[in-house]
Amino acid sequence: MKRRSLISIMFLVLAVVLTFGACEKDGSGPKGSGDLTAEDKELFKFLPSGSTAVFGGNYMKLQEFMTSTLGKSTQAAMEKLGPGMTEWTKCFTELKSLRLAGAANVAGKGLELRMIFTGMKVDDVAKCAARANYKTTIDADNKFITIELPPPAGQQGYLVAGNGALYMRQSMVISVAPVITPTSRADLEADLKAASASNALGDAKMQALISKADRTKTIWFAGTGTGTLVSDKLGELFGSFDLSSGFSADVTFQLTDAALVDKLEDGVKEIKKMSDQLPGNMKDAVDSLKFSRKGDHVHFALKLDDKQLADLMQQASMFGAMH
16 A cells, blocks of 8 residues: 555656656756747747747657657547547648747636747648648638647637748637637737737746746746636746657746645655655656755756656556556
8 A cells, every 4th residue: 555655646746747847966957048049039929928828849859759659659649639630740740840939828717829830831731631631721812721620629720920930829618528719810810910019029027937948858838827726826937848769857836835845845755765665667767856946946857768658658557557
């Protein structure tokens, strides 16, 4: 029973890292990339200010990710969302010069995602849809395309922005059966018009957080818990995931509840102290986990190679079967 409880704690700690998520020495923080590059600014000028979080990605690294253990599991999960979803997603990772920036806004159970892409044209989206056997409709001026995705995703539109990039927005209510609201061309045009007057580049607080994130990784993010259901506990957060070889996560977040920080630190110390009792690569996963705190800011880092990740996922599956 004690061992099973320890395994439960271990998965809880890993879940925290993966949820908030390259590996630094204990006591050190992540290496921030500083101010956005001119190329990045060309993307973020199309995203709104005041978002809960912003993020970006390196699609070149995602090509390698798709052949990894985690990538194969992701593809299997995508297919469960509807026929063709694996092929649809995989097609995007094959676009050699694809770059993206995104913004997420959380309000209650509502989630709104906005993304802007370069290195992808309307014709590319149409080709990816064709590979997945999804119906498309393209406006006569070739500046707006609608794709019919499997439910609950439904209809998704992409609009050509002023610099030739593609812009999309997806709004949903988070529930057991998510409700996703389709966006029209007029909706997206209104978004871009609003962003021309006020956008993420003018959000000084968010820009400061962005500078702290390591944007060389596969996926990076920065945000705040303000305005969300956990605003009384979570302040700012930033970090990255690297998926190019195994999996690594690096995240820093602010917990406004001092007792919660103490509890988290005690939990990490306890599981590290008892890691020898864990089976297989679970011990390696715990040993690779780095934790440090500075005031109310907590830093986690975790790095697993592909074999460790495969073994850990198998052990997690077996543990789930026990319950």
